Amino acid sequence: MGRKCVVPTCSTEQGPNSTTPQVHRFPSPASSSDQLKLWIQAVFQQSTDLSHFEGKIRNGGVCSSHFLPNDYRNWNDGLNPLFHKLGRLKPNVFPSQNLSRNS
Ligand SMILES: [Zn+2]
Numbered sequence: 001m002g003r004k005c006v007v008p009t010c011s012t013e014q015g016p017n018s019t020t021p022q023v024h025r026f027p028s029p030a031s032s033s034d035q036l037k038l039w040i041q042a043v044f045q046q047s048t049d050l051s052h053f054e055g056k057i058r059n060g061g062v063c064s065s066h067f068l069p070n071d072y073r074n075w076n077d078g079l080n081p082l083f084h085k086l087g088r089l090k091p092n093v094f095p096s097q098n099l100s101r102n103s
Contacts, residue, residue, distance in 0.1 A: 002014030002015060002023065003023045003025070003059070003060060003061045004023065004054045004059075004060050004061070005021075005023050005060065005061060005062055005063035005065075005066075006025050006043060006060035006061065006062065007043050007062060007063070007066060007095070007098070007099060007100070008044075008100050009050050009073045009098070009099075009100045010063060010065065010066070012063035014061075014063075020022065021063045021064040021065055022063065022064045022087055023060075023061040023062065023063045023064075024061050024062050024063070024067075024089060026039055026040075026057045026060075026061060027039060028061070029033070029050060029057070033050070033076050035065045035091075035092070035094065036050065036057070037050070038094040039062065039095060040053055040057075042066075042094050042095045042096065042099060043062060043066075043095055043099065045099070045100065058096065062095050064087065065097065066095035066096065066098050066099060067089065067093065067095060067096070067097060068093075068096060068097060071089055071090055071093040071096075072088065072089060072090065073087075073088045073089070073090055080088070
């Protein structure tokens with residue numbers, strides 16, 4: 001079983017090959033708690049305590065369709081990070097694309 005994207009309107013699951021979008025792990029609660037909060041606010045549209053989302057954070061992730069190409073380190077290398085398994089996010093980015101809105 002691959003890791004699944006936890007964005008409510010999305011059903012991406014990490015596949016076995018590089019033609020499927022990459023599902024990124026959440027930042028570590030231990031070493032990047034501030035960054036993790038930004039991800040949770042972006043994905044779930046609310047800022048409740050982290051423990052409420054613990055299971056999703058541990059077992060799921062956020063897929064590449066919720067990030068901008070410029071959020072990836074290797075964008076300038078000519079790769080297509082949206083469908084490249086080795087695409088690595090820059091340290092200070094958080095999901096900003098294709099997220100559900102209640103407005
Ligand atoms: Zn997704």
